Amino acid sequence: MAIYGTALLSASLLIGLIFGNLLGILIGVDANVGGVGIAMLLLITLTARLQKSGRIKAPTEAGVLFWSSIYIPIVVAMAASQNVIAAVKGGPMGILAGALTVFTCFALVPLISRLGWSDSEPREPS
Amino acid sequence: MNEVIDSLVQVLTKYSLITAFAVIGFTVWVSYYVSERLMHGWLHGSSIAILIGLTLAYIGGVKTGGSRGISDVELFAGIGVLGGTMLRDLAIVSNAFGVKLDEFRKTGWSGVISLLVGVFIAFFIGTLVAYSFGYRDPVSITTIGAGAATFLVGPVTGSALGASSEVIALSITAGLTKSILVMSATPFVAKYIGLNNPRSALIYGGLMGTTSGVTGGLAATDPKLVPYGAMSATFYTGLGCLLGPSIIYLLIRQIV
Numbered sequence: 001m002a003i004y005g006t007a008l009l010s011a012s013l014l015i016g017l018i019f020g021n022l023l024g025i026l027i028g029v030d031a032n033v034g035g036v037g038i039a040m041l042l043l044i045t046l047t048a049r050l051q052k053s054g055r056i057k058a059p060t061e062a063g064v065l066f067w068s069s070i071y072i073p074i075v076v077a078m079a080a081s082q083n084v085i086a087a088v089k090g091g092p093m094g095i096l097a098g099a100l101t102v103f104t105c106f107a108l109v110p111l112i113s114r115l116g117w118s119d120s121e122p123r124e125p126s
Numbered sequence: 127m128n129e130v131i132d133s134l135v136q137v138l139t140k141y142s143l144i145t146a147f148a149v150i151g152f153t154v155w156v157s158y159y160v161s162e163r164l165m166h167g168w169l170h171g172s173s174i175a176i177l178i179g180l181t182l183a184y185i186g187g188v189k190t191g192g193s194r195g196i197s198d199v200e201l202f203a204g205i206g207v208l209g210g211t212m213l214r215d216l217a218i219v220s221n222a223f224g225v226k227l228d229e230f231r232k233t234g235w236s237g238v239i240s241l242l243v244g245v246f247i248a249f250f251i252g253t254l255v256a257y258s259f260g261y262r263d264p265v266s267i268t269t270i271g272a273g274a275a276t277f278l279v280g281p282v283t284g285s286a287l288g289a290s291s292e293v294i295a296l297s298i299t300a301g302l303t304k305s306i307l308v309m310s311a312t313p314f315v316a317k318y319i320g321l322n323n324p325r326s327a328l329i330y331g332g333l334m335g336t337t338s339g340v341t342g343g344l345a346a347t348d349p350k351l352v353p354y355g356a357m358s359a360t361f362y363t364g365l366g367c368l369l370g371p372s373i374i375y376l377l378i379r380q381i382v
Contacts, residue, residue, distance in 0.1 A: 013219045024364060033364030036215050036337070037357050040222035047223055067220035071349065072172045073150045074217045075342045077209025079179030079309060080150075081197040082338070085187030086295075087302035094273065094299025097255040101248045101274040101300075102307045105333040108243060109319040112333065113326045115236045 005056075005063025012043040138201055146204030153178050173313045173346040179209075180306060218341060221353040233328045237358050240332030245366050248275040248335070249374050252300060257382075264379040266293045271378070272370040273297025276336045277305060279366035286371035305339040312343025321347060324354040331355030335362030 013036070020035020027033065047064075050056045087095070138145045157178060158171035165174075183195030192198030197206025207213070252274030256267045269289040273280030273296065280297025283289075289297075312321070320326050331340045331354065340359040344352045 009216065009220050009223075013216055016219070017215075020360075020364075027364075027368055033368075034361040036218055036360040039215075039219045040225075040353060040357055043219055043222045044225055061223075064220050064223045067217050068223060071217040071221060071352065072175065072345050073147075073154055074209055074214055075172075075345050076153060076175045076179040077146060077150050077205045078214055078338055079176045079209070079342060080182040080186070080202075081195040081206045081209045082180065082183045082306065083187065083193045083298075083302060084180055084183040084195060084306065086193065087299055087306055088184070089299075091296065091299065093255060093259045093270070094296045095303045097252045097270060097274045097300040098303025099307055100255065101251045102304050102311065102334070104247055104251060105244060106311075106315050106319055108240075108247065108333055109321060109326060109330045112236055112240045112243065112329045113320055115239060 002059050002063035002066070005060040005065075006067070007063075008046065008060075009043065009064050009067060012046065013039045015039065016042055135201065139203070142202070142204030143207050144204070146202065146208040149202065150205065150208060153182075170313055170346055172349075173310070176309055176342055176346055180310065214338075214341075218337075218352070218356045221349075221356070225353050233325050236325075237328050237332055240329040241335075241358060241361055241365055244333040244335050244362060245275055245369055246374075247333075248304075248366070249370070252297075253378060261293075262382065264375065264382045265289050267382065268370065268375045268378050269293050269297045270300060271374065272366065273300035274304065275301070275366040275370070276363050277301025278363050279370055282367045283370035283375075287375060301336070304334075305336040308334050308336055308339030309342035309346075312339075313346040316347045321351070324351065327351035327354035328358050332358035332362065335359055335366065337363070 016037070016039025017032060017035040019038045020032040023033040023035075043064075047056065087098075154171070154175050157175035161169055161171035161174055186192070186194075186196030186199050186202070190198040194206050196202045197204075197209070249268075249271040252271035253267050255274075256270035261267050261270065265284075265287045266289055268287060269280060269284035270293060272283035277298045278301070280301050281294050284294040284297055316322065319330075321330055327344060330344075334340050334343075334355075337356060337359045340355045341352055344355045
């Protein structure tokens, strides 16, 4: 049933967030440290195991895939609820600080991508 | 006639999440139509949809003076739920379904390096900008630098150090600009920075760090890359909140 997939997904998110919170408390910051990331790792490992033993049926998968298929609409809704006014009004300094950072980091993506490739490893086509 | 409008508004407000599904669905449909028919794929449908979303947020902000974009308009409150943290995180995690763990392993240390470089570069540039605009006290400089990391790291660092509310507001501006710019510019720069495989997406997520910007930007570039970028980006804010009020503040205090 589809709810099994959605429940699996929800449980992964909740467990990840709880760990993220605990991790935050542990290192003394008031934020969720990597909760969503932990949840993703959890979902990946869980589904890999369940798929191997053939315990995930198509309807169960549909319960997860629905959420990933409405991902873009959710992002659009997220964009529509941003505080765009504050960003525009906040003055040139804030905008400059944000914009400069973004473009510097864009430029760094190919640089860091090149780090850590070993010679034996085939490069992915670019 | 008034009764018709009243009952319409009443239903749309009461069922606000359903209204949001309809409104966002229509927005996405219009965006993909414009992309395919009028722009012949020059600008991807999801980029157009995100740009329309940001425009709606601007209009909502002008109309209500609130801070949550179009969702501050009562009729569209459901958009705030649909695009809020809860459903967004659920959808991000759902993207991990079917992802191969090997892709994460292959990135290895460069993922971690990208996170550290990303946080330090953001602080460095934010700090330089603050300094060149005449700020000289280490608390304000650090807070503005933190804002260049993400709009969460800014206020968290600022309140930890006791910065003024004006400076905290500035740091939020820096973070919001970053998030919005990453969201809208990523599809345009993607091919120039080699953002077309899981590995570079993971590194990109670590460098940029803004979860909303990274997931929005990758969704408009190639939805398959979203889980990889989101994965590293979710560690960024925590790392920034950890390093900002501690090591980075101490460093800046030494220098200034």
